[in-house]
Amino acid sequence: MSVICYLIVAVWTGGSGLTSEQMDLVIRHLPVQVSVVDEHGTLVYWHGDLFADCELRHVGVHADESHNEHSRRTIARMEAAFRDGSRDEAVFRRIEEGRLILVRYAPLRDAAGAYLGMMETMQDITDIVGLEGAKLTLDWD
Numbered sequence: 001m002s003v004i005c006y007l008i009v010a011v012w013t014g015g016s017g018l019t020s021e022q023m024d025l026v027i028r029h030l031p032v033q034v035s036v037v038d039e040h041g042t043l044v045y046w047h048g049d050l051f052a053d054c055e056l057r058h059v060g061v062h063a064d065e066s067h068n069e070h071s072r073r074t075i076a077r078m079e080a081a082f083r084d085g086s087r088d089e090a091v092f093r094r095i096e097e098g099r100l101i102l103v104r105y106a107p108l109r110d111a112a113g114a115y116l117g118m119m120e121t122m123q124d125i126t127d128i129v130g131l132e133g134a135k136l137t138l139d140w141d
Contacts, residue, residue: 033122036108037063039115048122082107083115099126
């Protein structure tokens with residue numbers, strides 16, 4: 001499970017020293033778009049700008065209501081595998097306006113392993129795909 005999954009579950013279940021405001025700031029400063037659905041499939045958190053049609057009005061609505069039929073089938077398959085513990089991640093890539101977007105889904109589970117929902121992260125990786133070698137100096141000048 002990724003660090004962000006642990007952070008979200010820790011705040012969601014009260015096991016973190018971060019306030020909800022601090023957690024929101026952490027998520028908003030990560031170079032990813034984040035969405036979270038609860039164990040019932042309802043979108044409970046969203047932040048990002050990769051999809052112009054995804055708006056805060058979708059928070060509180062079942063994820064099926066904002067996806068096409070093909071996506072609904074894929075999401076249902078991921079949810080089933082995350083619920084039964086057979087999978088811990090699903091990774092996709094897409095091209096949006098000439099940019100390479102990495103899309104990752106991960107289950108949110110509590111310390112006992114109970115499924116609490118699913119997190120999606122999307123990151124524009126276009127500028128980092130071709131990086132090579134180490135860069136250990138600050139080059140602001």
